[in-house]
Amino acid sequence: MNVQKNQQWDPASYDRHARFVSDLGGPVLDLLDAAPRERILDLGCGDGSLTLKLVRMGCDVLGVDASAAMVDGTRKLGVSAIVMDGQALTFQGEFDAVFSNAALHWMPDADKVIAGVWNALKPGGRFVAEFGGHGNVETIVRAAEVALQARGLPIARPWFFPTAKRYQSMLENQGFQVTSIALIPRPTPLPGDVGQWLTTFAQPFLRTVPEEHREDFVASLVEDLRPTLLGDDGLWRADYVRLRCRAVRPAST
C-alpha cells in the first residue's frame, strides 16, 4: 500500500479495518508462483503481511512503500523494507520478480511505475500484480461524487483504475510480454460498514469536506449506500473489481 497526497496509513488502524486486503491476496500470490531463494521486490508492501508470507516461502524479499509508518510496521515483522515511491524506483536488474498487491491504484503515474519495474527486473524476470481495475468501487465513488457535488465541493478521483486493454498496452509499450491479464469483479465483504471503509481508504475524497461536516457527510453516504451495499446477511460489500496481471521482461533485453 502506498502513501499518497491526502492519504495517510497507520498500521494499527490498517490491521483493524483493512486486514481483508492481504487476506484476499491468495490468487495473486498463486500467480506469482514464487520459488525459494528467488529475489523478490514487494512493491507497495503495506504492513508487510504478504511480504512475510514470501519470506516464509524461502524467498529473499525487499518491501518498498511510500509510507514510513507502514515500512516501520513491515520491519517490525523482521522483513527488510525501505521507504520508496513506486513511481520513482531506483533498482537496476536485481530482482527475479516484482510483486504488488492492492497498491498500484495509488500510483497514477503508471508509466513511471512500469518503467521502474522493468529496470528493477533481471532479464527474464516477471511482474505479477493485482490492484483496482476499471469500475472498481464505482458505486461508492459515484455516491461520494454526487454528495460532494450537491455540497458544491470539488471532486478529484485519486485512483488509477485502468481497463485490462489499457494496462496491457502500457506494459507492452515498455517491452513486457503480457502472459495474463484480466479484470475480475470481486464484491468484497467489509469488516464494518461502508463509513469505516470511506474513513480508512477514501481520505482524499473526505478531506475536501470541511472537518466539522465530515462525520455527517460520511453518515449520510452510509444511508445513501445502504440499499445497494448492505446485504440481507447483514454484511456490507464493496464493489471491488481487481485487475490481475503477469508480464515478463524478455530474457534478451
Ligand code: BEZ
Ligand atoms: C482497492 O484496493 O481497490 C482500493 C483501496 C482503496 C481505495 C480504493 C480502492
